[in-house]
Structures are given as structure tokens and as C-alpha cells.
Amino acid sequence: MDNILKIENLKTHFFTKNGILKAVDDISFNIKRGEIVGLVGESGSGKSITGFSIMGLIDAPGKIVSGNILFNNHPLLNYTPDQMRNLRGNKLAMIFQDPMMTLNPVLRIDTQMIETIKAHDKTISVRNAFEIARDTLGLVGISSPEERMKAYPHQFSGGMRQRVSIAIAMLNKPDLIIADEPTTALDVTIQGQVIYEMQELCKKTGTALLWITHDLAVVAGIASRICVMYAGRIVEQGSVKEIINNPMHPYTIGLIKSVPSQNKRGEPLHQIEGMVPSMLNLPDGCAFHDRCNQATNNCKNSRPLETNFSKTRVIRCFNFER
Amino acid sequence: MSNEKTGLSKFWSEFTENKIALISLLIFLFIVFVAIFAPIISPTDPYDLSKVSIMDSRLPPLSENFAGQTFVLGSDGAGRDMLSAIFYGLRVSLGVGVMSGIFALIIGTFFGISAAFFGGKYETFIMRVVDIQLSFPSILMALIILAAFGKGVEKTIIALVLVQWAYYARTARATALVERSKEYVEAAHCLALGNKKIMFKHILPNCMPPLIVVGTLQTAHAISLEATLSFLGLGLPITEPSLGLLIGNGFEYMHTGDFWISIFPGVALLITIVSINLVGDHLRDMFNPRLKR
Amino acid sequence: MTAFLLKRSTQSLLVLFIMSLLVFSGVNLVGDPVEMLINPEADQEDVERVIRELGLDRPITEQYWFFLVNAFKGDLGTSFVFGEPALKLIIQRMPATLELAFFSLFISIIFALPLGIYAGLKPESKISKLIMAGSILGFSMPTFWVGIIFIMIFAVHLGWLPSTGRGEIGTFMGIHSSLFTLDGLSHIFLPALNLALFKLSSIVRLTRAGTREIIHQDYIKFARAKGLSENRVINTHLLKNILIPIVTVVGLEFGSLIAFSTVTETIFAWPGMGKLIIDSIYNLDRPVIVAYLMIIVFFFVFLNLIVDILYTILDPRVRIQGSK
Numbered sequence: 061m062d063n064i065l066k067i068e069n070l071k072t073h074f075f076t077k078n079g080i081l082k083a084v085d086d087i088s089f090n091i092k093r094g095e096i097v098g099l100v101g102e103s104g105s106g107k108s109i110t111g112f113s114i115m116g117l118i119d120a121p122g123k124i125v126s127g128n129i130l131f132n133n134h135p136l137l138n139y140t141p142d143q144m145r146n147l148r149g150n151k152l153a154m155i156f157q158d159p160m161m162t163l164n165p166v167l168r169i170d171t172q173m174i175e176t177i178k179a180h181d182k183t184i185s186v187r188n189a190f191e192i193a194r195d196t197l198g199l200v201g202i203s204s205p206e207e208r209m210k211a212y213p214h215q216f217s218g219g220m221r222q223r224v225s226i227a228i229a230m231l232n233k234p235d236l237i238i239a240d241e242p243t244t245a246l247d248v249t250i251q252g253q254v255i256y257e258m259q260e261l262c263k264k265t266g267t268a269l270l271w272i273t274h275d276l277a278v279v280a281g282i283a284s285r286i287c288v289m290y291a292g293r294i295v296e297q298g299s300v301k302e303i304i305n306n307p308m309h310p311y312t313i314g315l316i317k318s319v320p321s322q323n324k325r326g327e328p329l330h331q332i333e334g335m336v337p338s339m340l341n342l343p344d345g346c347a348f349h350d351r352c353n354q355a356t357n358n359c360k361n362s363r364p365l366e367t368n369f370s371k372t373r374v375i376r377c378f379n380f381e382r
Numbered sequence: 383m384s385n386e387k388t389g390l391s392k393f394w395s396e397f398t399e400n401k402i403a404l405i406s407l408l409i410f411l412f413i414v415f416v417a418i419f420a421p422i423i424s425p426t427d428p429y430d431l432s433k434v435s436i437m438d439s440r441l442p443p444l445s446e447n448f449a450g451q452t453f454v455l456g457s458d459g460a461g462r463d464m465l466s467a468i469f470y471g472l473r474v475s476l477g478v479g480v481m482s483g484i485f486a487l488i489i490g491t492f493f494g495i496s497a498a499f500f501g502g503k504y505e506t507f508i509m510r511v512v513d514i515q516l517s518f519p520s521i522l523m524a525l526i527i528l529a530a531f532g533k534g535v536e537k538t539i540i541a542l543v544l545v546q547w548a549y550y551a552r553t554a555r556a557t558a559l560v561e562r563s564k565e566y567v568e569a570a571h572c573l574a575l576g577n578k579k580i581m582f583k584h585i586l587p588n589c590m591p592p593l594i595v596v597g598t599l600q601t602a603h604a605i606s607l608e609a610t611l612s613f614l615g616l617g618l619p620i621t622e623p624s625l626g627l628l629i630g631n632g633f634e635y636m637h638t639g640d641f642w643i644s645i646f647p648g649v650a651l652l653i654t655i656v657s658i659n660l661v662g663d664h665l666r667d668m669f670n671p672r673l674k675r
Numbered sequence: 676m677t678a679f680l681l682k683r684s685t686q687s688l689l690v691l692f693i694m695s696l697l698v699f700s701g702v703n704l705v706g707d708p709v710e711m712l713i714n715p716e717a718d719q720e721d722v723e724r725v726i727r728e729l730g731l732d733r734p735i736t737e738q739y740w741f742f743l744v745n746a747f748k749g750d751l752g753t754s755f756v757f758g759e760p761a762l763k764l765i766i767q768r769m770p771a772t773l774e775l776a777f778f779s780l781f782i783s784i785i786f787a788l789p790l791g792i793y794a795g796l797k798p799e800s801k802i803s804k805l806i807m808a809g810s811i812l813g814f815s816m817p818t819f820w821v822g823i824i825f826i827m828i829f830a831v832h833l834g835w836l837p838s839t840g841r842g843e844i845g846t847f848m849g850i851h852s853s854l855f856t857l858d859g860l861s862h863i864f865l866p867a868l869n870l871a872l873f874k875l876s877s878i879v880r881l882t883r884a885g886t887r888e889i890i891h892q893d894y895i896k897f898a899r900a901k902g903l904s905e906n907r908v909i910n911t912h913l914l915k916n917i918l919i920p921i922v923t924v925v926g927l928e929f930g931s932l933i934a935f936s937t938v939t940e941t942i943f944a945w946p947g948m949g950k951l952i953i954d955s956i957y958n959l960d961r962p963v964i965v966a967y968l969m970i971i972v973f974f975f976v977f978l979n980l981i982v983d984i985l986y987t988i989l990d991p992r993v994r995i996q997g998s999k
Contacts, residue, residue: 115900117896117899117900145899145902145903145904146902147902148899148900148901148902149900149901149902149903150902153900153901154897154900156893156896156897156900158893161892161893161894162893162894162896162897163894163897164894164898164912164915164916165894165916165991165992166915166916166919166989166990166991166992167911167912167915175901175903175907175911176901176902176903179901179902179903179904179907180902212991212992214991214992225897228901514690517927517930517975517979518930518934518975519928519930519931519934519935520931521931521934521935521937521938522931522934522971525937525952525953525956526968528956529956529964602815606815606817609817609819609820610817610818610819610938613819613938614819614937614938614941614953615957616953616956616957629819629820629823633823633942636823636826636827636831637831637838639831641827641831644823644827645823645824645827648820648823648824651817651820652815652816652820655815655816655817656811656812656815656816659811659814659815660811663811
């Protein structure tokens, strides 16, 4: 199977008054057709910026400094703004975190859906576009879609709004959907539903999905592969089974141990000591070294390169546990 | 890295980042200087009737009068030196504007803070009055008051104060409400400090920044309003010639080409108002949390 | 929606009532009503007759009742200067003022919206800085001063446009207005521009501030993520959101346009209500002043109502709550 997305050595930096913020600092990973990949990291790790970089939605003072993004073998970084616009919402779609803020409050749902279709198909009639939109809404589990479409975003509940966002993403049959924390703002009960539905949807349509989240538990259920991100770099990649059952990078190990359900009753919760370094002031060597219990002098001074541990496993560490 | 500056010097360095605001402040201070020392630095006393002669009237700029003095900006219809008239005019315009501003500030702040503090029917009543008054344009209010009570210096100042107090009240109340819900007020309550003390020592200082912004912008507005009223002949009497009056007097000479009688006081007025507005504008940007990236 | 309208209309009537009370007490309790409403040249016999006619010797509550009744009948007093009903004088001059105000509003919105949006989208560009500098100048310069400058440059110096009076009136679709003749346009242009300048500057600043806020909202980013053209993003997504606060401000400030027309009309000798009220204040023509006040109050209340209605039309969040 070939890759729908191939990212090579991507670097996205923000040039601010206070210094250069290296939000994404040399990451590489691939997504195969129809595959669901999880990009996991805490706040500030650069995972959302990765998503925006792929979409070409990085605003000043940010800039993609170097690297390659190949979508369907097309080099996106060479695309003109018009070409990118053609791609977005079409074969490459994105779902944002907070559905209340992503839908325009003064426009009706049908307006916001139909314009997405018409933006990529100038010849389609409004009626046809309406029908496609309506059917897609039904696909994501919204009942009586024909009436609901005439409503405004604030008349929907949080879970429904997110379903609408998902529907909008699916309107033009994308090859890849980037979902940036799509369930974080939802109630826990709804979360489960939406996760399940998205999984089914992608299976049915063969759409690849990049699920960006800070919640390892969420992505473990849905993804087939996981990339773990820390301070702008990917520290470990592998299949879900491998990462969860046999984490190798000290950070990943710490992450998994921190999940409360891993604890026995009465035991104090596990913490990774220390704090995420400021993105303006990243250390020279490994970004994690000052919190790592495996760290050596080497780690402080030089950045570990990526090691291909196996066909599916990549790890960025000098001292990982085998 | 950089050492922490004290509040005032930090404020000053942030303020001076904007060169335009800095220049405007300097210009405004210069104008204040002129206004205060007008009698001393004026080349002539334009209101000394013994020195003013109708023979000197309507002389263009840079011409000499019979006594050999140069009228740098020309003379008006009665033979008065424009430059001196403008200096005195600045005095009156600025004086009336600033004084009405200060009174309005005091009255408005009092009502605003007390409304926020005591709440209930008192607050509702005051704010209703403020709302209704603010929905009327200032010039209309001023016209109504002057039409009812007549013209004169005190009446004009009263009119200006009545027009402005509502802005101060609304701003003061809004900030006071925010402050009231902050923890330090609760703490002060717990210490059983008297209401008056809480209001003045605690809430008031924190309300100052937005009030200062409103103050500068409102003062500019008051000066503009007074000028308009005097221009229309409805504001200050001719014994207290503000810039507005000078411009009004000069208006009739416009059509015959003696433009300097109207234009120069107009320019002086414009510079005054613009400089205050630029300072106030920058202050507002500085205090606006939403613009901090 | 109808429940909302009803509620707002009743509120408006209440305000109108209170204002009439204020105007009435202002005239009768503050000043000397005899002096206010009776021509100072009248002799003692006439004065007494008029006092009886106007019911000024009756208790104050009865007087107020008469005042209301007369107001309903459309009688708000007779002008000293013109000897005609004050209301009639004002109504005669209203079209000229409304014409000026509407045209000014039109000019300010047409120019201010695009300028403001541009300045908001590209705040660092030279043009934006120029626009902002211009806007500060625009609302700093007192209206009367700008008027004088206009007259000086365009009428006296260049002689391009006339400086006084209203032009010929043309008819279009049953409306009489001087906007429909070339001569009329040449006469209205300077005063309208003069009146519009202040409004234009504040709308530009408002639009710019709104644009800067909205452009960073998530829904704008999402619209771009959908691949919509930049035109669509600005002209639909941005514009509809920005119009809400602007309409509110513009609507309420339309009243100030009417108020400031007093100055513009005086300078350009434009025969509208504004000039009438200024002249009346000079001449102490009190009935006209009272009548003008009542009409202005009525107008303002009405205006507030319209703005509220417009607001609900533009912002669906308010509309749907209001009908519950």
C-alpha cells in the first residue's frame, strides 16, 4: 500500500519578538491510505502546528522552514496558494477542536456546508449540493437532517456540532482527514460515540485519519499506529500494540505509566518529573534529557537521531530500553 | 535579562515606544504652557482697547501696523493681532475644556463607583439615566441646556459637564464592577474596612487607567464642543473669546479672501484636539488587554 | 418575534412618555412659561388672554394633560418669529435635513467599510497606517472647522462647488429630493461630505478593530481549511459578523448625524431643521425649540426601536432567544 501522506524532516518555526519558537523541529512520519494514525503529545508539543503545517494554514510570524510534505506524491510545499486552496476541504480536510468556535455563528448549517461543496465544484447546482450535504449529515448520525440543516450552530449541542464538522470534512470525499483534538471538548459519554463513529466512517470510506490528541487512551482505541511527540520532535513511532505494550522511549514509558488506570489502588499516581522546556529555549541535545532517568552526558550535548528499530518502529533516543 | 522597572518608569517607557504619541504629548504640553503664560508671552494684549485700532484691521500676515509692530499672523476685523488673540483664545478654550472635564470626571466617577458598589435600585436608576443621556448626541444636549438656561461662562461649563459626566460614570461603573468581584475587595470586606475606605483606597486606583483614557478623549471632545457652540454664538460670551469665537468672527471674511482670521485659530484648535486625541488613543491601546499578543 | 416587537414598542412608548414629562416640566417649571410661550412684545391684556387660552392659570397636572392632548392633535405651539405653527415649520424643513443625513450616512458607510476592513486585514501596511492617521484627523476636526475649510478650498479658491443653499429638486419614483438633479448634487456634496467625515472616521476605526478581532477567530481559520476562496471568507464570513456591532453603532449614531446637521446647515445655509433650531435659539423662539425637542425625542426613540429590530435580524443568536 502506498502512502497518502509522507512527511520528511519538517520544521515549522515562529519568528517572534522574543525569539524563534521552534514549534516543529524535524519530524518525519508517513500515513498509508485508509490508515488511522495517532499523533500524541502534551500541550505545546507542536502537534497542532503539525496539522496546520500540512494544511498550509500557518500564519505569520510562523513559517515552514524546511522539509517535505508529500500528499499523494505531490510536494505540498511547492504548491501555490491557489493549489493549496483547491486541496483543502476537498481531498485534504481538517476537523478542529472546539466546534462552537469553528462554525460561524451567524450562518446557517446548510450555508456552511453547501459553500464547501460549491467551492470545489463550481458547476453543481444548489439543490444537488444540498442533497449531498443532507446525506452526509445522515451519515454522521444526525437524525432528520433535512430540517436540522436550516438551523444555526448555537441550536446544536456540542456533540452534534462536532458531527457537523466531521460531516463537512467528509463532504468532498477526502483522502485524508486531520482531526485536531476532535473529542477533547466533548462530554465523556459523547466522546466514545464520536470516536467509534469516526472509526467506522473511515473504514467504510477508506479515508485516512491523523488523530491529534494529548490523550493516549483515546487514540489507543482507534489508531493502528502512534507517533509520540515531545517539544517539537517525534521521539517514538510504532504500531499501537508495540507502543502500549512495549514502550521504549523514556518519555513514552512515563506517559503510559501516568495513565491513572495503570495504577493499582492506593498507589500514588506516577508523574514525569520536571516541566516541558520553553519552545523558545530548547536545549541543544535531547529535549527530554533533564527529565529523563536514563540520561547521560551524551544526551545533554547532542540530539539523538532517529533509529529504525524495526520495520515499524522508529525511536529517537541514545539509551532506550530494549 | 532586563531588570524590573518601577510601575511609573515602565509605563513611561512603554508610552514612549510610540513616537507619535510622544510628540503629541510634547505639543500638548507646549500648548498648555502657552495657555498658562499667554499674558506674558503674547506680543500684544489684544483686548486692551486703548492699543487696538480699527485702522489696523484685516491686515494680512507679516504686515506691519501703524505702530511698527509686525502682525505675524495678520489682524482681525477689529485690528487685533491674531497671534495674541490665538494665545488668549487657547487659554480660554483649554481652560473651559479641562475644567469641565475635571468636574465631569469627579461627578461621573462618584456616581459610577457608588452605583457599582451599592447596586440595587440605586444602581439601576443611575445607569438608566446614564443610558438615556448617552443615547442623545452631545451637541443636542448642550443646545438644549443653553437654550433653556441662556448663555454665559458658567452655563457653558455646566452644559459641558452635564454632557460628559455620563461617559465617566459608565466607565467607572464598568471597571468598578470588575474590581468589586475581585478577591482583594472581599478581603478588604473581611477586614471590616468601611465602605468609603474600600471605594476610595482600593477600587478607585484601579479604575484610574480607563478613566484617564476616557478623560483625555472626552477633554478633546469638550474643547471641540465648546468651540462649536462658541462658533455658533451660543457658548461663551465675547468677553471670554475662545478659539471657537475667533473662528466664528472670522467666518464672514472668508468669502472676501481674508482667510487668516478664521484659519489660524482653526489650526491652533485642530492641533490642540489632535494632539490630545493621539495621546488618548495610544493610552487606550496600551491599556487594552485584548491587543496584547 | 412579535412578542419581542410588542415588548420593545411598549418600552419605547414609556420612554416617550417620560421624555414628554421632562420637556414639559423643563419648559414650565424651570423657566417662566409665560415668557417662554408668549411673544415678549405682547401687551398686558394680550398676555392675560393668552394665559387663559393656554390654560396657564390652571393646576400643573391639567396643563400637562392639555399639553399631551395638543401634542396628539399636532399642535405644539406657534412660532413667535414666523407666526406659524411650530410643528408645520419643522415638518417643512425635515426633508432637507433627512436628505442630508441619509446621503452622509451613505457616503460614510460606502467608504468606511472597505477602508476599515483593509486596515484590519493588513494593519502593518503603509496604506493602513495612512487610513488610521486619516481617521484620527477625521474625528478630531470639529465639524464646523471642516466645513469652513471645504468652503474655503472648494468654493472660494477653486470655485468648483457652490457653498450655500440647496439645489434643484428632482423626482424619482415619487420621491422629491435634490439628489436627483445634477444641480442638487453639486449643492449637497460639500455639506454631506462635511457631515460624513466624523462618522466615516469612527466607522473606519470600528470596522478595523472588529476585523482584527474576527480574523483570528477559529471559524475564519475553519473557513479557510474548507478551501473557500479568500473573497468568500471576507465578504460572507467576516462581513456578516462585523455588521452586527457596526449596524448598532451606526443606527444609534444616525441620531447624532441629525444633531450635527445643525452645525453643517448653519455653515452651508442648508434649509433644514438644524438651521431652524439654531436660528430659533438666537431669536428666543421658544415654541419652536420645544416642538423641535419633542420631535427629536420621538425620532430618537423610534430610531432605537429600529436598531433593535435590525440587530435581531442580523444576529440569529438574539432572534431565537427573543422569541422564547
